[in-house]
Amino acid sequence: MTANIKEFPGTPLSEQDFAEGNILFNYDELRGHFAWDTGIAIGRYLAALKEGIILGARCTTCRKIVVPPRIVCEWCFRPMHEYIPLQDTGTVNTFSLCYVTWDVKRIEEPEIPAVIEIDGASPLHGIMHMLGEVDPPKVHIGMRVQAVWKPAEEREGAVTDILYFRPLQEV
Amino acid sequence: MSMRKVAVVGAGMTKFVRRAQETAKELSWQAAHMALESCEMTMDDIEAVCLGTAPDSFDGIHMNGEYLSDGAGAWRKPFMRSYVGGGTGVFVPIQGWYHVASGLFDVVLVVAEEKMSSYYPHAQAAFLTIFDHTTERPLKPNLLWIFALEMNRYMSTYGIRKEDIALVSVQHKRNAADHPCALLGDPNITVEDVLNSETLAWPVQRYDVSPVSDGAVALVLAAEHVTKRVTDKPVWIEGVGWNLDTAHWTNRDLAYPRYVEYAARQAYEMAGIKEPRKEIHIAEPYDPFDYKALHHLEGLQLADRGQAAQLYVDGVAARDGDMPVCPSGGLLGVGNPIAAAGLMKIAELFWQLRGEAGERQVPGQPKRGLAQAWGDLMQVGTVVIMGR
Ligand SMILES: [Zn+2]
Numbered sequence: 001m002t003a004n005i006k007e008f009p010g011t012p013l014s015e016q017d018f019a020e021g022n023i024l025f026n027y028d029e030l031r032g033h034f035a036w037d038t039g040i041a042i043g044r045y046l047a048a049l050k051e052g053i054i055l056g057a058r059c060t061t062c063r064k065i066v067v068p069p070r071i072v073c074e075w076c077f078r079p080m081h082e083y084i085p086l087q088d089t090g091t092v093n094t095f096s097l098c099y100v101t102w103d104v105k106r107i108e109e110p111e112i113p114a115v116i117e118i119d120g121a122s123p124l125h126g127i128m129h130m131l132g133e134v135d136p137p138k139v140h141i142g143m144r145v146q147a148v149w150k151p152a153e154e155r156e157g158a159v160t161d162i163l164y165f166r167p168l169q170e171v
Numbered sequence: 172m173s174m175r176k177v178a179v180v181g182a183g184m185t186k187f188v189r190r191a192q193e194t195a196k197e198l199s200w201q202a203a204h205m206a207l208e209s210c211e212m213t214m215d216d217i218e219a220v221c222l223g224t225a226p227d228s229f230d231g232i233h234m235n236g237e238y239l240s241d242g243a244g245a246w247r248k249p250f251m252r253s254y255v256g257g258g259t260g261v262f263v264p265i266q267g268w269y270h271v272a273s274g275l276f277d278v279v280l281v282v283a284e285e286k287m288s289s290y291y292p293h294a295q296a297a298f299l300t301i302f303d304h305t306t307e308r309p310l311k312p313n314l315l316w317i318f319a320l321e322m323n324r325y326m327s328t329y330g331i332r333k334e335d336i337a338l339v340s341v342q343h344k345r346n347a348a349d350h351p352c353a354l355l356g357d358p359n360i361t362v363e364d365v366l367n368s369e370t371l372a373w374p375v376q377r378y379d380v381s382p383v384s385d386g387a388v389a390l391v392l393a394a395e396h397v398t399k400r401v402t403d404k405p406v407w408i409e410g411v412g413w414n415l416d417t418a419h420w421t422n423r424d425l426a427y428p429r430y431v432e433y434a435a436r437q438a439y440e441m442a443g444i445k446e447p448r449k450e451i452h453i454a455e456p457y458d459p460f461d462y463k464a465l466h467h468l469e470g471l472q473l474a475d476r477g478q479a480a481q482l483y484v485d486g487v488a489a490r491d492g493d494m495p496v497c498p499s500g501g502l503l504g505v506g507n508p509i510a511a512a513g514l515m516k517i518a519e520l521f522w523q524l525r526g527e528a529g530e531r532q533v534p535g536q537p538k539r540g541l542a543q544a545w546g547d548l549m550q551v552g553t554v555v556i557m558g559r
Binding site: 003004005008009010011012013014015017023027028030034036038042045046066067068070074093094095096097098099100101102103104110113114115124125126127128129130141158159160 | 184185186188192293299304310313321323324352371372373419423424430528532
């Protein structure tokens with residue numbers, strides 16, 4: 001049928017049509033304010049971060065150790081009530097060198113988001129966080145890293161209590 | 172299972188554009204109207220309407236499905252909106268299929284629409300809300316991260332080169348040059364153009380990414396006895412499948428989409444397909460990013476793990492190859508108005524299998540095709556297999 005149709009509907013506009021007022025439009029801002037309670041498992045996770053500890057949870061049925069902790073094992077659909085302190089070290093599972101912000105502004109120095117497999121959790125179990133104190137071209141998958149924490153008195157029970165992960169200086 | 176046969180009997184679509192003057196309702200109507208005209212039906216023939224549209228946050232309208240319903244022709248009819256993120260465009264025909272297969276309705280209109288341009292200045296920022304508000308959003312993530320992180324893991328696990336992945340973008344954008352609705356068709360684009368494009372979030376560069384777009388697509392689905400009355404070229408829905416992985420995306424294997432495999436196996440079993448690489452003649456895997464087409468071809472069992480790029484290198488994936496991939500031009504070339512983009516793939520199979528795809532026609536009278544989409548929180552696979 002596409003073969004038989006000469007003209008498809010749909011009228012393209014350009015950014016200029018807005019800028020120059022060639023069309024009418026309505027501009028508005030929606031503002032939403034939320035206060036999310038942290039729940040049970042993530043509440044424990046954040047409280048532990050405040051103490052400088054990355055907390056996981058263990059399923060007593062399949063013995064998987066996940067991070068962040070949760071109250072149910074997705075694999076077994078059984079309760080997970082055992083919280084386990086993990087190491088604050090890990091391995092870079094993957095990373096990016098990102099030159100745009102969340103709202104598409106260009107930046108010169110890249111942000112380096114990564115998935116970091118946390119030592120003590122099951123294989124391939126990681127968290128998303130940032131890398132820092134590292135020359136971007138030197139970042140690689142498999143790199144060993146360690147959390148850099150905010151000073152204890154400044155921590156507030158948030159994922160940002162870890163400032164970033166930096167390359168681990170093994171002793 | 173005793174299910175009735177269901178065919179696609181009509182299809183329509185709008186142009187995919189960066190910004191459409193038409194509202195979301197108007198785009199929905201244009202596509203729906205065209206689909207009805209294509210099979211000489213009117214709204215009186217339609218018993219129920221299935222609508223697909225992705226995040227409400229693009230439109231800034233809560234209950235966007237209901238808001239669009241008049242444009243989609245849902246007035247005084249059973250109406251249902253489905254939403255599985257990027258997977259929606261290939262899920263909404265599945266929903267239409269079970270409406271008819273179940274025996275509940277004989278003729279169903281399926282409409283997929285997306286208007287991404289209203290979110291200002293760029294739809295990308297609307298994606299912030301898909302990240303977990305407590306464990307991820309404080310890091311100010313951006314949607315590109317997900318793809319960049321997954322692409323890097325995929326490349327590193329199998330040792331795939333960026334220049335081979337760039338071939339996907341080149342082929343799809345070249346194919347799209349023959350699509351009358353395409354936003355980014357380019358018959359002359361080269362691998363160098365892709366590799367030299369702006370680095371957004373390494374390894375993702377600008378031409379690795381599909382464009383934000385506005386557009387709509389619609390289909391008419393019918394039960395067998397109606398199909399026989401309205402067309403002598405029915406295209407049957409032979410298999411469907413869908414599957415979800417964990418929402419904890421940092422706790423799973425990013426190099427391989429197991430949920431796509433499960434969705435595909437469900438669809439292959441229903442269609443009686445034992446050897447998909449021989450029995451699927453056209454593949455339309457979901458390609459919002461070039462590496463995603465490869466990732467998905469592997470999940471679909473149409474290539475071995477880490478080997479999908481070879482299909483492009485060897486010409487197998489070309490329009491005149493042994494298994495053409497995205498002859499439509501895909502999301503990379505035609506455009507990515509999310510839900511509409513997935514349904515565009517189904518419309519493409521409909522036209523290809525009827526031999527009506529014009530400049531894009533795959534040679535050799537293909538008999539069977541597969542379309543797939545991906546989405547939700549980076550975790551859903553949706554698959555439809557069609558044949559004649
Ligand atoms: Zn378990």
